Amino acid sequence: MIDPLILIGFWVVLAFVMAAFPSNDNHWRRAYVLIAVGIPLLGWIIWHDGFLMGALALLVGGLVLRWPVYFLWQRVKRKLGVK
DSSP states (O other): OOOOOHHHHHHHHHHEEEEEEEETTTTTTHHHHHHHHHHHHHHHHHHHHHHHHHHHHHHHHHHHHHHHHHHHHHHHHHHHHHO
16 A cells, blocks of 8 residues: 555655746646645545644645745735734
């Protein structure tokens, strides 16, 4: 059986390979694909290896996809009325 931690490593390598090629939409479509693949992978990691490894994988995903996380944080702050 394939270990999900190996797959998260492949996910990171795929993210960096996808970022190496130019894009007309600033890589947003590729980020959506990585998010769509990463969420089930994160659930599998939490189920298989526990919450601590899942939190670590979430941190790695947030570091790789930093602009979607930044814009999500800005939207949350705007909805909460925090400056």
